[in-house]
Amino acid sequence: QVQLVQSGAEVKKPGASVKVSCKASGYTFVYYTMHWVRQAPGQRLEWMGWLNPGNGNTKYSQQFQGRVTITRDASATTAYMELRSLTSGDTAVYYCARSPINRGFDSWGQGTLVSVSS
């Protein structure tokens, strides 16, 4: 069965960076785009960007452009999301989600809580 398993919760200081991993299994990693979505406490879902695991191409939301980088290690079927220059406003649960192109996000990771506090 399809599984996306994310790395554990993180606590960071303002100005620091965080890198969250998403290990995929149960399907051919390079055949599906991988997206990152975040959700601040009590707030809506926010799309951050996507990665084509086959060629490494990425597209980022304008809101996070310049501050986020999504990468992958295809041999390890793992995607990564790095967010830099963290502020308290980045405190959120970060999800990875798989997508058969334009057919919605059909499988999600369990979420990784990133807390930013001085």
Added chain:
Amino acid sequence: QSALTQPASVSGSPGQSITISCAGTRSDIGGYDYVSWYQQHPGKAPKLMIYEVSNRPSGVSSRFSGSKSGNTASLTISGLQADDEADYYCSSYSDNSAYVFGTGTKVTVL
């Protein structure tokens, strides 16, 4: 991009039907048939309920249906059940290969 606009809350009694709207623009909902809907229970990851405007993934109840007219998409839940109580989000593909989510709707079963 700006978030798609959804009503903050919708409620209905068991067995009734409810409809959640999702308003966008020509740059997203109106320009593409790539609207999807997600159900999210508290503390859980979202679950895909509808993709490509009106298609249901395997395993999703036929009580859930989707449609689109112009720049607005809709999700209808018929035969409302207690377990349908959750937050619902729409999402759309948009210009420049990006995606956008809606503001979210809390569904309450009375």
